Amino acid sequence: MKRHLPDPEATDALAAELLRFLPADTAGWTLLLEGELGAGKSTFARALIASLGHDGPIPSPTYTLVEPYRLDDRSIYHVDLYRVSSEDELRFLGWHELEDGLRLVEWPDRAPGLSDAADLRIHLEYAGLARDAEITGLSPRGDALVKQWAASKPT
Ligand SMILES: Nc1ncnc2c1ncn2[C@@H]1O[C@H](COP(=O)(O)OP(=O)(O)OP(=O)(O)O)[C@@H](O)[C@H]1O
Ligand SMILES: [Mg+2]
Numbered sequence: 001m002k003r004h005l006p007d008p009e010a011t012d013a014l015a016a017e018l019l020r021f022l023p024a025d026t027a028g029w030t031l032l033l034e035g036e037l038g039a040g041k042s043t044f045a046r047a048l049i050a051s052l053g054h055d056g057p058i059p060s061p062t063y064t065l066v067e068p069y070r071l072d073d074r075s076i077y078h079v080d081l082y083r084v085s086s087e088d089e090l091r092f093l094g095w096h097e098l099e100d101g102l103r104l105v106e107w108p109d110r111a112p113g114l115s116d117a118a119d120l121r122i123h124l125e126y127a128g129l130a131r132d133a134e135i136t137g138l139s140p141r142g143d144a145l146v147k148q149w150a151a152s153k154p155t
Helices: 008-019 041-051 087-093 112-117 140-151
Strands: 002-005 030-034 066-071 074-080 102-106 120-127 130-137
Touching (some): 002 008, 008 041, 008 130, 041 120, 120 140
Parallel strands (some): 030 120
Antiparallel strands (some): 120 130
């Protein structure tokens, strides 16, 4: 599924829209946020975390690697692998301890094996000053979500 995102607000709106299709229980879901420097990965992640009910700052996980959130009964892990150079480092990061939550992963290409265990890929790219997004299902439940989303009426 493709979307044109003319401005940052459109990126925010796309994240809020995704929330309508995610199940109430997102434990174990993994969302990959792909795109080059400045493509809007953090913008999307922040909008999703805010839409899930977080009120307050959403610091970048670039140095901490993981920023955890607990919202209602949901755990959310905002992960940034920019500084990670191998899949081994994911073990140090405690990747498997994040299984009880929704994992939002920036720079997933730093650990190529991740896409096998992920549900959705949000690929963002420059379109002049704007951005284009492509959303792909990577698992059966991710595919089902994208199909349902693509068939829905815009709000
Ligand atoms: N659809 C859009 N159109 C134009 N600008 C956008 C859009 N979405 C986000 N931006 C802007 O792009 C800039 C970079 O966004 P952001 O920090 O989210 O990118 P990133 O992919 O996380 O970057 P990094 O690779 O450094 O982590 C911000 O100024 C943001 O407002
Ligand atoms: Mg970022």
